[in-house]
Amino acid sequence: xxxxAAGWTAVDLTDISKRFGGVHALRxxxxxxxxxxxxxxxxxxxxxxxTILKILRGVQVPDSGSIAIKGESFPALSPQLAREKGIxxxxxxxxxxxxxxxxxxxxxxxxxxxxxxxIDDRLMERRAREIFxxxxxxxxxxxVVADLLTGQQQLTEIAKALSQNAEVLVLDEPTSALSxxxxxxxFGLLRRLKAEGKAIIYxxxxxxxxxxxxxxxxxxxxxxxxxxxxxxxxxxAGLIADIxxxxxxxxxxxxxxxxxxxxxxxxxxxxxxRQRGGDISFSLRRGEVLGIAGLLGSGRSRLARMxxxxxxxxxxxxxxxxxxxxxxxxxxxxxxxxxxxxxxRRRQGLVLDHSIQxxxxxxxxxxxxxxxxxxxxxxxxxxxxxxxxxxIKTASRAAPANALSGGNQQKIVxxxxxxxxxxxxxxxxxxxxxxIGAKGEVLRLVRALAAEGKSIVFISSELAELIAxxxxxxxxxxxxxxxxxxxxxxxxxxxxxxxxxxxQIIVQQGGRAx
Amino acid sequence: MTETTAGTQRGESPLAYLKRTWRQNIIxxxxxxxxAFFAITLHDRxxxxxxxxxxxxxxxxIIAIMAVAMTLVLSSGEIDLSVGAVAGLAxxxxxxxxxxxxxxxxxxxxxxxxxxxxxxxxFLSTRLLIPTFLTxxxxxxxxxxxxxxxxxxxxxxxxxxxxxxxxxGGNLGPLPSxxxxxxxxxxxxxxxxxRTKFGRQVLAVGGNVMAARYSGIxxxxxxxxxIVISATTAALAGMLYAGRLQTGRFQLGEGDELxxxxxxxxxxxxxxxxxxxxxxSIIGALMIGVINNGLILMGLEYSQQLIARGAIIILAVAxxxxxxxxxxx
Numbered sequence: 001x002x003x004x005a006a007g008w009t010a011v012d013l014t015d016i017s018k019r020f021g022g023v024h025a026l027r028x029x030x031x032x033x034x035x036x037x038x039x040x041x042x043x044x045x046x047x048x049x050x051t052i053l054k055i056l057r058g059v060q061v062p063d064s065g066s067i068a069i070k071g072e073s074f075p076a077l078s079p080q081l082a083r084e085k086g087i088x089x090x091x092x093x094x095x096x097x098x099x100x101x102x103x104x105x106x107x108x109x110x111x112x113x114x115x116x117x118x119i120d121d122r123l124m125e126r127r128a129r130e131i132f133x134x135x136x137x138x139x140x141x142x143x144v145v146a147d148l149l150t151g152q153q154q155l156t157e158i159a160k161a162l163s164q165n166a167e168v169l170v171l172d173e174p175t176s177a178l179s180x181x182x183x184x185x186x187f188g189l190l191r192r193l194k195a196e197g198k199a200i201i202y203x204x205x206x207x208x209x210x211x212x213x214x215x216x217x218x219x220x221x222x223x224x225x226x227x228x229x230x231x232x233x234x235x236x237a238g239l240i241a242d243i244x245x246x247x248x249x250x251x252x253x254x255x256x257x258x259x260x261x262x263x264x265x266x267x268x269x270x271x272x273x274r275q276r277g278g279d280i281s282f283s284l285r286r287g288e289v290l291g292i293a294g295l296l297g298s299g300r301s302r303l304a305r306m307x308x309x310x311x312x313x314x315x316x317x318x319x320x321x322x323x324x325x326x327x328x329x330x331x332x333x334x335x336x337x338x339x340x341x342x343x344x345r346r347r348q349g350l351v352l353d354h355s356i357q358x359x360x361x362x363x364x365x366x367x368x369x370x371x372x373x374x375x376x377x378x379x380x381x382x383x384x385x386x387x388x389x390x391x392i393k394t395a396s397r398a399a400p401a402n403a404l405s406g407g408n409q410q411k412i413v414x415x416x417x418x419x420x421x422x423x424x425x426x427x428x429x430x431x432x433x434x435x436i437g438a439k440g441e442v443l444r445l446v447r448a449l450a451a452e453g454k455s456i457v458f459i460s461s462e463l464a465e466l467i468a469x470x471x472x473x474x475x476x477x478x479x480x481x482x483x484x485x486x487x488x489x490x491x492x493x494x495x496x497x498x499x500x501x502x503x504q505i506i507v508q509q510g511g512r513a514x
Numbered sequence: 515m516t517e518t519t520a521g522t523q524r525g526e527s528p529l530a531y532l533k534r535t536w537r538q539n540i541i542x543x544x545x546x547x548x549x550a551f552f553a554i555t556l557h558d559r560x561x562x563x564x565x566x567x568x569x570x571x572x573x574x575x576i577i578a579i580m581a582v583a584m585t586l587v588l589s590s591g592e593i594d595l596s597v598g599a600v601a602g603l604a605x606x607x608x609x610x611x612x613x614x615x616x617x618x619x620x621x622x623x624x625x626x627x628x629x630x631x632x633x634x635x636x637f638l639s640t641r642l643l644i645p646t647f648l649t650x651x652x653x654x655x656x657x658x659x660x661x662x663x664x665x666x667x668x669x670x671x672x673x674x675x676x677x678x679x680x681x682x683g684g685n686l687g688p689l690p691s692x693x694x695x696x697x698x699x700x701x702x703x704x705x706x707x708x709r710t711k712f713g714r715q716v717l718a719v720g721g722n723v724m725a726a727r728y729s730g731i732x733x734x735x736x737x738x739x740x741i742v743i744s745a746t747t748a749a750l751a752g753m754l755y756a757g758r759l760q761t762g763r764f765q766l767g768e769g770d771e772l773x774x775x776x777x778x779x780x781x782x783x784x785x786x787x788x789x790x791x792x793x794x795s796i797i798g799a800l801m802i803g804v805i806n807n808g809l810i811l812m813g814l815e816y817s818q819q820l821i822a823r824g825a826i827i828i829l830a831v832a833x834x835x836x837x838x839x840x841x842x843x
Contacts, residue, residue, distance in 0.1 A: 310728070330730040340728065348728045351721035353788055362718050362729040365711040373709050416729070 007035030009071070010168050010199035011056065011087075016065035018051055025051040028065070029225045031201075031218055033168065038190060038200045040214035040231065042243050044435035046405050047220040049203055053170055056201075057089050058082035070167065088166025090157045090174060096145045103128040103141035106160045131159045135189055151182030158189065169193065170201045175209060176433050179295050187213050205435060206462070207236055219243055244436060258471045259451045260288035264322070266307075266424055266455065271316035273302050278479025280316070284424065284455045289446060291470030292459040293507050299479035300459045301343050304428045307457070308340040309333040320424075334363060339422035341413050343429050343459075345406075349413035352402040356394060357383040359401055360416040367420075386415035391441065407438025414445070425449065426457040431465060443469045463503045467491075473503065477510030541781050541794050544830050545801045552808035559811045566807065568690060572758075574803030575696040576601075576682070576751045577770060581777040581795040582703035583747035586740050588778055589707065591720035591787025592639065592646040594744040597774055599657035600631050601752030601767030606661045608753050609670035609762025617674055621753070628749025631657060632742030639741060640734040646741065654771070661764035670762040681757030695754060696796070699747070704792040716740060720787025777802055780830055802827070 011033040018026040026048045033039045043049050054060040055067070058077035067074045069085040077085070096105045103124045104111075112127070114120040128141035137155050145153060154174055161169055171190075175183045190200055190213060202214055210217065211231060218228040219242040226242050234242075266284040278299050284290050294300045305311035307318065309327040318325055320336055327333045333340070342348035350359055360383050361368065368382075369375035383397045390411040394404055401409055410430060417425060427446070431439045446456055446469050460466045466473055467490060475483040483506055490499040552561050560566050580597050587594045604627040611623030631653060638649040678684065682692045707713040718726040719736045727733050748767070755766040779785055780801065781794025805826055809819040 308728075329732070330728060331732060334730045342728050347722070348724050351718055351725050351788060354717065354721050358714065358717070361714055362726065362731065365714060368711070372711065374711055374714060376709075 007037060007197060007199070009033070010035045010069070011201075012066075012068040012071075013052065013056065014066045014068075016052060016055060016062045016067075018055065018060060018062050024223050026055075026062070026223045029220060029223070030065075030228070031056075032228070033199045033201055034216075035167070035197045035199045036194055037215045038194050038202055038213055040210045040217040041201055041203050041220070042210065042217055042239070043220035043226075044243060044437055046222075046435075047243075048223040049220060050172075051223075052220070053089070053172065053201070053203070056082065056087060056168075056170065058087075083164060086165060086167035088161025088164060088169050090154070090161060090169060090171045096153055096156060096160075098144075098146035100145060101141065102139055102143050102145060102148070102156050102159075105145055105156060106131070106141070106163050108160070110164065127163065128159065131162055135159060135162070136192070137185060137189065149182070151178045151185065154178065154182070154186065155189070166198070168199045168201065170203075172203045173205065173433060174202075175204065175206065181295075183209075205433065205439075207239065210239070211236065240436065258288070259447075259453075260471050261286045261453075265320065267317075267319040267322070268307075269317040269319070271303070271306060271318065272314040273299070273306060273479065274312040274314040276302060276479055277314065278302070280476070280479075280481040282474055282481060282484060284457065286423075286455055287450050287453050288472070289450045289456045289458055289470045291466040291473040292457060292476060293461075293463060293466055293473055293503060294476035295507060298476040298510075300476050301428050302479065303476070304340055304342075304426045304457070304459060307333070307424075307426055308338060310340075334420055334422075337421075337423035339363075339417035339420050339425050341410075341417055341425070341427040341430050343432075345410050345413045350401045350409060353400055355398045355400055356387065356392070356404075356412055357397045359412055360386055360419055363416055364419045382419050386412075386419060389418075390415050390445065405435070405438075407434035407441075410434050410438065410442065414442070418449075422454065424455045424457070426459075428459045429461065430458070431460065431462065439465070463507070467499045467503060475503075475506050475510075482510055540830060540833050541797050541801065544833075545797050545804070548801060548804055548808070548826070552804065552811070556808060556811050561808060561811055566811075568693075570800070570803045570807045571693050571696075572690050573806070574799050575690075575692040576754050576758075576767075577773050577777060577802070578696050578796045578799035579699045579754070580748055580751045580770060580774040581781070581799045582699050582792050583744040584774045584778045585703065585781075585783050585790045585792050585795045586707060586713075586716055587646075587744045588775075588783045588785060589720045589787060589790030590716045590737055590740045591723060592737060592740065593775070593785075594635070594646060594650045594741065594748075595771050596631065596635065596650040596653035596657055597744065597748035597751070598767040598770035599654045599661070600628060600745050600748040601755060601770060602764045603627055603631070603657040603661040603664075604749035604752030605756035605762040605766045606665045606670060606764055607762070608756050609672050610664065612672055612674050612677060613670065617676055620672075620674070620677060624749050624753040624756075625746060627752075628746035629742060631749070632745030633738075635745060636738035636741040640738050658764060658768075665762065665764055667764065672756060672760045672762065678757040678760050682754035683757045683760065692754060692758065695750075699750075700792060700796050707790060707792055712736075712739070717788055717790065720784075720789075722788070773799075773802060776827055780827060801830075 009032055011031065013031040015028045015030060016026050017028055029048060029052055031041070031052055041049050051060060055062050058079040058081055061076040067077060097108065106128050107124050111119045112123045125141045132139050135155065135158070139152050139155060145156065148156065158169065174186060178186065194200060204210060214231045217231050217234060217239065219226040221243065263286040264283045265286050269281050271280040272278045276299065280303055282290065292300050292303065302311055306313050307327065309329045309332050318327060325336060327336065346352060357379060361374065361379050364382065365374065368379050380397065387394065387397060392408050392411045392415065394408065401412055414430065431442050443465060446458060450456055458466065458469055467487060470487055472487060473485045474481050475485065485506065490502050584594060584597065604624045607627045608620045608624035612620035635646065635649050635653055638644045639646045672678065680691070682695065684691050686694045707716065715731050715736050718729065718731060719733050723733055752767055756762045777798035778795040781791055781798030783790040783795060805823050806819065809822055814822060
């Protein structure tokens with residue numbers, strides 16, 4: 001934006017091509033990143049972002065094309081060489097050892113030694129403290145990583161890269177697990193690093209972040225370079241058009257009339273968690289989509305787990321169709337017609353090594369024939385129907401879940417729960433980390449399910465999406481449900497603010513009254 | 515992100531299929547290769563003699579039976595190190611019970627030994643959350659000690675005539691009854707793991723215990739069941755030893771746990787859970803038996819046999835795992 005740095009070229013990947021078997025992962029893609037610039041690398045899942053980053057990290061060797069780091073040319077990089085040349089990678093799935101301390105992680109495999117050749121723990125801690133001081137963040141180097149908040153872990157990763165004198169920082173979806181406050185800290189740090197002349201490559205699916213932080217955007221689609229321009233030249237619609245390559249659906253398309261009926265299927269009264277307390281009351285009607293907004297740690301996922309029998313309830317009452325129930329286990333929840341699409345699809349949702357069919361079978365084993373044996377034919381039919389209905393892109397139902405992209409993996413998780421034919425579907429961040437195309441499909445599916453008469457509890461941190469898909473939105477703060485908003489209240493009214501902004505303010509304040 | 519998917523692909527020639535999946539099937543290829551190698555090099559020393567082949571089967575059957583249950587245990591992400599010692603304890607209890615109350619008492623005593631040990635192992639692992647590696651390691655010592663104590667370290671003869679005929683001593687038509695036991699346990703195990711709801715749950719628990727829990731599986735119950743099945747099968751193995759040798763003795767089954775785990779892993783079952791094949795485990799056990807037998811016929815000394823056997827097993831496991839690290843994205 002400022003163009004002030006007008007930095008020299010830190011990374012220059014030119015005409016890179018890479019094939020995996022018959023698939024062109026990259027065709028003559030170039031990526032030029034200058035020092036003192038935050039460079040957004042954008043594209044849907046499968047566009048080639050990961051591949052080009054792997055080439056930059058030295059994990060993959062390109063078939064053709066040239067690589068130059070700080071003006072020095074290489075035919076290919078190795079992970080060691082990339083690190084030596086100052087490429088630092090901050091992983092989406094954090095790569096810290098949870099049982100070691102912050103300082104031990106920062107200097108892992110790179111530990112400073114004492115004169116006697118033993119690891120110098122004190123020096124390590126001092127240097128870690130220095131790095132954190134430079135970053136202007138407060139993290140205790142002697143703390144064990146497992147005890148840190150996600151945001152602090154992310155910052156530790158960055159400290160680790162900086163300790164290795166990284167000149168080029170690659171951040172892949174760095175904010176996906178951060179609270180807004182943590183995002184602010186991260187963005188502040190990125191801006192300072194940029195001012196110091198670091199080159200930063202930033203991968204994210206969140207467009208609002210891109211416009212907030214990036215200077216330049218390179219867009220890939222289907223392994224090709226679509227555009228590389230200063231972000232100032234882009235409008236949101238233009239950028240999304242480049243990423244998706246077709247007419248994009250405005251989120252407001254989803255603002256359809258409500259399919260909610262008068263029949264209350266779920267009534268929650270003063271529900272609190274045994275361990276963490278709280279106070280949640282709401283009712284959910286047949287055919288209704290209830291959005292749940294709130295900051296990270298506001299108790300949204302805990303509510304989902306309590307309703308699904310995964311977290312003990314302290315006090316309060318849950319009524320299903322007017323009848324008071326206790327839900328002691330996921331099995332009981334499933335039998336009562338409740339399903340949960342959990343927050344972390346890779347850890348909680350899927351057996352990654354197992355086939356799509358095997359994953360879909362797990363929660364519906366009881367329905368697959370009454371006998372001891374699995375009714376394979378029925379299972380195949382259900383799997384094929386699910387693949388068709390959710391448009392899961394796969395070669396076969398026997399493909400392992402981890403061969404699919406994030407969006408398609410998420411569809412398997414949704415599909416396996418739809419196969420249980422629930423009355424109430426709870427979805428916890430169902431669109432996190434999936435590309436815009438898949439996101440639109442998920443949102444449309446939610447509306448379609450509601451129209452079929454299912455009731456949906458939709459938890460999300462993306463407010464635009466919440467507004468698009470919900471009939472009403474509940475705002476949570478510190479384990480309590482503090483506000484229930486009708487969507488129409490957000491969309492109408494005389495305020496100058498857009499609906500998301502109004503909602504954001506309520507979320508940030510922890511309720512309208514506050 | 516662009517990787518292709520595994521599984522059978524339409525319009526593929528058998529050769530191409532084999533080329534793509536040979537590493538998964540390495541145990542079968544390996545078994546054929548090893549067998550052919552000994553058949554050719556040792557044809558003049560009676561390797562292919564029907565008696566020798568039956569001998570191999572007889573020696574391997576008990577390991578194979580335990581390997582079937584171990585396949586379930588490993589598939590669920592657990593391990594059972596106590597199988598050998600439990601076999602010894604069951605053989606002692608069976609022999610003593612036969613002397614005291616005849617055949618039914620003997621059979622009941624043997625099986626109850628397994629169920630009891632399994633319940634203890636299972637309780638410690640699923641309720642007190644002690645890893646099975648530790649509970650079964652400790653149980654290995656406890657079971658062996660109990661067997662030594664009860665028997666006064668002496669061999670206890672089985673005088674009943676019917677018992678050995680049923681449990682591993684006699685023949686059923688042309689087949690040694692041990693082989694029949696192996697086939698029966700193998701077929702049941704194969705069907706349980708592959709075709710039943712219980713088997714699906716075992717694999718899901720081993721593949722991702724958290725996802726299994728979120729999917730409504732009672733993971734503790736599944737683990738408990740698998741652990742009890744393993745101990746009971748180990749007890750059955752001990753009863754077969756006792757029948758074959760017409761003796762109950764604490765040393766029976768000693769050290770078998772390693773052969774059993776080796777057979778399962780050799781067959782393609784993952785030590786980390788989520789993946790298991792009963793047929794592979796049985797072939798794995800047979801392969802170890804063939805190697806042992808072949809090396810003896812070749813005239814190798816015991817010390818050399820140990821080294822050669824270790825090298826062959828490592829080679830087979832290395833080949834089967836080298837290609838299984840799937841590239842990520």
